[in-house]
Amino acid sequence: MSDIILDVQNLSMHYETLEGNVLAVKDVTFNVKSGESFGLVGESGCGKTSVAMTLLQLQPENSVISEGSIKLDGKELIGLSENELRKVRWDSISIVFQGAMNAWNPVIKIGEQIREALREHYPENSKQTNIDKINQLFKMVGLDESTANRFPHELSGGMKQRAVIALALSCDPKIIIADEPTTALDVVIQDQILNEIKKVQELLGLSLIYISHDIAVIAEMTDKIAVMYAGSIVEIGPTSEVFNSPKHSYTKALLDSTPSIKGEKKKLKSLDGEPPSLINKIEGCSFAPRCPNRNISCKPERDMKLIEVGHDHFVDSCSLGENYE
């Protein structure tokens, strides 16, 4: 397979709050190859967005990266100065945020906002070059050229989200992070946007990190997924393998709780309880209190540890029983 473009090793991050440290990302390891789509799935508050923000070093001020490394094309991102980071952001890695509505400055025209990014990264470009570039980007995401001269409030949610994608593509990044780009949108618009992202990704050979809580969307969009729970990755592997033979009880629970309009109408299963609070460290298995397969052989006091069960398919050792001490 092709080369690794983003390599995240043992990344841990916490937020310092008055009530204590919130451990949002715990020992997260994954990599993304060039041209690959990588999905990050989990419930709200499981640390998906924290991972995304840490990749771009855009996390809030009260956050601390306690350990780990993020290598983009072999270059370490943690510890870079703000000036150096500015060159990496958007040039190599860009992000499509969750709420398209909130990503735009309401008093500046869409085209001007994209030009701002272009000016920053390509100061030598003439104005006409930038305008041509924007027209080309808009065409790619299915927007009319005249959109550049409109204000954000003149666009519908779907159009704004398309424009955000154009903005994310403006400096020819190698990786795009899409953080729930369609949650605020309608099903039909969601379908169009997903299609657009897929098309652009194939066209430009981009790597994609797709973050969502919607298993169905992840199933369609990605080649490889990581399932996150309470800040840790509990299972990671090729999408088809994880869907067809999920190993971790939480992955199984997520799949069992997703309704579908195809196939037999089956009884869905819910998970008891709620995700744990991340304030202060959880000793051992954070999923144990809700785990439907908790039994005598299971050792909830044991820390989570990923073990390879198939090609590129890793799962938290807890769900494999005693054999994997």
Place this chain on the structure above:
Amino acid sequence: MSKNLIEVRNLAKHFEISNSFFTGKKKIIKAVDEVSFNIKAGESLGLVGQSGCGKTTTARSLCLLEPKTSGSVNFFNPEKNIMESIDAIDEDGMRVFRRNMQMIFQDPYESLNPRWTIKDIIKEPLDIHNIGSLGEREEAIVEILRTVGLTPPENYLQRYPHEISGGQRQRVSIARTLIMKPKFVICDEPTSMLDVSIRISIMDLMLNLAKELDVSYLYITHDLAVARYMCNRIAVMFNGKLVEIAETEELLNNPIHPYTKRLISSIPIPDPGYKRERYEVNFDELDKIISSNPNEKMVDIGNEHLVATHDTKDFFIET
């Protein structure tokens, strides 16, 4: 076959908006236009469509939260055992109507008063309708908390909404609704704000309660997969009009109207091996066709599968 609980005929809700402050020109937005459907006792009907298509407005004018522009709504009055028009009923009738028709809202964070305890919130409808003695009300609250799975109830009575999680809050909303023992509940996307693992438990709770208490739902959602799980029948709405109603599996397997087909084709399937068939519809064209056909009617193509007909060869349906 069980009898109808709600009969809606040609329900319409138009909003007037002024185009200009000075000239006072008025424009009429037909948020809900000529919508007709029935809901049988114990049945749940899903109302699906894109955002802004008038689903919520239909629900609100149906239960008189907003005055409707025209059309009739008949409601089964269990005390007199007859169908009554909600326009004609007197004050007592209205009280019966309100007691039997309740609503669960989308956002459990905004639909509960933050300064009231859970007990106050659930007790309020009993106080308003003056049901039972004070002691009986307390018992009823404890009972209903147990029914919706907030156990032990004593732990929740004195808590405030901010002290419990989103899923628990939605359970409180459901408890507040069901303590009136309504016959009909309108659910406006009650699970769309909840997390996946919690969503199913709320949906299962509502399904079980429907069976136990013989409640009918009008379940509003934009997610057909959720509607399939919750509803016996599904009605599809497009720009204020109903375009197709059928039994759930019939609608999903045999959609006729192009909008229904488009909607179904846009639902992601949680199976990486499955390739969805794309089905494109030009919504502007469709809207033009629909709005230029004021005499459209719903045609039964068998099995109570109703489809709106439009005068066009593109998707002409023989009558």
